[in-house]
Amino acid sequence: MILALWQYIKKNPVHYVIAGVLAIISSLLYLIPNYIIQLFVDGIVENNLIKEDMIRYFMIFGITMIFIYLTEATWVILTFGQSMKYQTELRTKMFRHLLTFRAPFFERFRSGDLMTRMTTDIDMMGTAIGYGFMLVVADGSLLIGVFLIMVTTISWQATLLSIIPLVIFGFIIYHLGMELDKRYENSRDEVAKLSNEVLEVVDGVRVMRAYGKKQLEQKRFQEKTHKVMGKANELVWINGAFRQVARLFSGLSIAIGLLYGGYLVGKTQMTIGELVTFQIYLGFLNGTIWGMAELVGIYQQGKVSYRKINELETADDLVDKQGILPIDQIEAIQFDQYHFTYPEDKQAVLKDINFTLKRGETLGIVGKTGSGKSTLIKQLLRQYPNGQKGQLLMNNVAISQYDMNALEKLIGYVPQEHILFSKSVKHNIEFGNADATEETFAQSIRTADFEKDVLRMSEGLDTLIGEKGVAISGGQKQRVSMARAMIREPELLILDDSLSAVDAKTEQAIIGNIQQIRHNKTTIIVTHRLSAVAHADNILVIEDGTVVEAGTPDQLINNKGWYYQQYQKQQTMEVNHENI
Numbered sequence: 001m002i003l004a005l006w007q008y009i010k011k012n013p014v015h016y017v018i019a020g021v022l023a024i025i026s027s028l029l030y031l032i033p034n035y036i037i038q039l040f041v042d043g044i045v046e047n048n049l050i051k052e053d054m055i056r057y058f059m060i061f062g063i064t065m066i067f068i069y070l071t072e073a074t075w076v077i078l079t080f081g082q083s084m085k086y087q088t089e090l091r092t093k094m095f096r097h098l099l100t101f102r103a104p105f106f107e108r109f110r111s112g113d114l115m116t117r118m119t120t121d122i123d124m125m126g127t128a129i130g131y132g133f134m135l136v137v138a139d140g141s142l143l144i145g146v147f148l149i150m151v152t153t154i155s156w157q158a159t160l161l162s163i164i165p166l167v168i169f170g171f172i173i174y175h176l177g178m179e180l181d182k183r184y185e186n187s188r189d190e191v192a193k194l195s196n197e198v199l200e201v202v203d204g205v206r207v208m209r210a211y212g213k214k215q216l217e218q219k220r221f222q223e224k225t226h227k228v229m230g231k232a233n234e235l236v237w238i239n240g241a242f243r244q245v246a247r248l249f250s251g252l253s254i255a256i257g258l259l260y261g262g263y264l265v266g267k268t269q270m271t272i273g274e275l276v277t278f279q280i281y282l283g284f285l286n287g288t289i290w291g292m293a294e295l296v297g298i299y300q301q302g303k304v305s306y307r308k309i310n311e312l313e314t315a316d317d318l319v320d321k322q323g324i325l326p327i328d329q330i331e332a333i334q335f336d337q338y339h340f341t342y343p344e345d346k347q348a349v350l351k352d353i354n355f356t357l358k359r360g361e362t363l364g365i366v367g368k369t370g371s372g373k374s375t376l377i378k379q380l381l382r383q384y385p386n387g388q389k390g391q392l393l394m395n396n397v398a399i400s401q402y403d404m405n406a407l408e409k410l411i412g413y414v415p416q417e418h419i420l421f422s423k424s425v426k427h428n429i430e431f432g433n434a435d436a437t438e439e440t441f442a443q444s445i446r447t448a449d450f451e452k453d454v455l456r457m458s459e460g461l462d463t464l465i466g467e468k469g470v471a472i473s474g475g476q477k478q479r480v481s482m483a484r485a486m487i488r489e490p491e492l493l494i495l496d497d498s499l500s501a502v503d504a505k506t507e508q509a510i511i512g513n514i515q516q517i518r519h520n521k522t523t524i525i526v527t528h529r530l531s532a533v534a535h536a537d538n539i540l541v542i543e544d545g546t547v548v549e550a551g552t553p554d555q556l557i558n559n560k561g562w563y564y565q566q567y568q569k570q571q572t573m574e575v576n577h578e579n580i
């Protein structure tokens with residue numbers, strides 16, 4: 001951690017050098033008022049304090065305090081400003097880094113954990129480089145300055161004797177710090193788990209209510225908070241005990257100083273003024289030792305947070321991102337004896353997949369639930385590592401060779417679970433392509449059959465949706481999501497069971513619109529409703545990760561296999577539905 005912080009300090013030398021010099025100056029300036037106090041007390045005791053001296057002392061005292069204020073304020077502002085800058089830079093860097101990760105990473109790191117890393121841990125690193133730096137420089141220079149002044153100007157024997165308890169305390173702090181490390185980590189991990197729980201509860205609150213599980217969830221949550229409290233209490237215990245030990249040692253140091261100082265005053269080897277100043281100096285030394293104790297805590301917490309951030313920085317999502325080839329058109333997609341197993345699994349989910357999809361064609365993918373349809377799409381989107389056997393080619397080149405960003409720009413993907421942002425309808429659609437012309441924007445809404453819905457919304461396209469806005473239906477969400485993909489006018493459009501929540505008539509209208517505007521462009525439609533792929537050039541029926549039937553809709557009907565049976569069932573259902 002220290003190395004990482006040092007790298008940052010080195011990047012901003014001017015700020016830190018100025019802050020460091022000012023911190024040292026302000027610490028040393030603190031010695032002047034003490035010296036004035038010493039002269040003042042001695043003047044009173046020796047009865048030779050004259051008015052001019054008093055005015056002079058007062059002036060020096062006042063001016064020094066003003067300088068202390070100015071230097072301290074300047075370097076504290078500089079240091080904490082840098083700390084904020086450091087946090088902002090680190091957070092931006094980590095966020096950019098997070099965006100590069102693919103699905104396996106997010107399966108490993110849960111949302112609550114990531115939130116804790118992006119907030120508390122980065123804050124802690126900021127504290128280490130701000131408050132930690134302040135403690136090291138200011139308290140360090142004060143400690144050295146006070147020690148030297150005590151030794152050289154008052155009494156080296158009294159100084160050495162009275163700092164013995166402080167040195168012992170220093171050793172205790174050091175060893176306790178080691179003990180605190182693990183406990184800080186445990187406590188922090190429990191908070192991360194709790195954050196995750198809160199997210200899940202907020203997300204699933206409606207289901208929880210519907211199933212009458214409010215009480216149960218409350219109990220579970222309470223158990224988790226008790227666990228957090230338990231771990232935090234361990235720290236409170238150690239910190240509490242530690243503070244009392246600190247008090248004991250600092251009291252001992254002052255007592256030794258008083259006793260030995262009193263003895264020296266009795267032997268006229270120390271003036272009363274020096275004894276008073278000596279006690280004030282001891283107070284400073286005690287303060288700096290407290291500061292060092294705090295520094296140990298900041299260092300230990302910072303170390304834990306650094307480990308957590310470093311884990312994110314060095315995490316690998318196992319997806320090869322090294323591809324550099326540019327791509328601006330997808331002429332053909334080819335799965336060649338392709339096998340795929342999820343990283344944490346042993347059994348292949350896709351087995352021996354073979355097919356070619358040419359530019360301008362529409363491919364339908366159907367099959368039982370859990371058969372591997374979405375997995376095939378995820379492989380096209382490169383969300384997981386490459387398949388273990390066979391090849392996935394685009395324009396006859398392995399897909400992994402292409403620059404991911406270039407590839408992503410060609411694809412419009414409408415996923416099964418519709419993720420919309422808590423912003424306006426317009427913002428959500430424009431998210432697909434902020435540079436789209438008004439005409440393309442209007443066309444995307446038309447294609448998604450969302451025009452009527454917009455008219456019904458109180459603020460039209462500016463209507464806020466999501467958490468802070470109006471709740472929209474599942475079918476409306478799907479169509480906003482569809483418009484977001486359409487506004488890209490993508491080379492390759494992928495609909496992954498993305499019209500399941502709209503009625504058959506609307507689905508037909510949308511599919512018709514897509515057919516009409518996507519000449520020469522490629523479309524993949526994964527669906528459970530066969531009417532959505534009735535126009536497809538080719539259809540794959542997937543069962544247990546393998547293609548069991550393939551062909552045009554007519555060929556599959558003639559085949560009399562799974563497709564035919566499903567077709568019959570869905571036809572009967574549709575007729576019954578129309579008769580109701």
Ligand SMILES: Nc1ncnc2c1ncn2[C@@H]1O[C@H](COP(=O)(O)OP(=O)(O)OP(=O)(O)O)[C@@H](O)[C@H]1O
Pocket residue numbers: 107342345349367368369370371372373374375376497
């Ligand atoms: N991230 C994952 N890690 C491990 N296994 C997974 C993962 N995602 C899906 N699976 C498994 O892979 C298999 C295929 O899932 P997939 O989502 O591809 O099916 P599907 O045909 O799209 O199903 P549905 O029609 O219900 O959407 C399932 O057994 C599923 O449990």
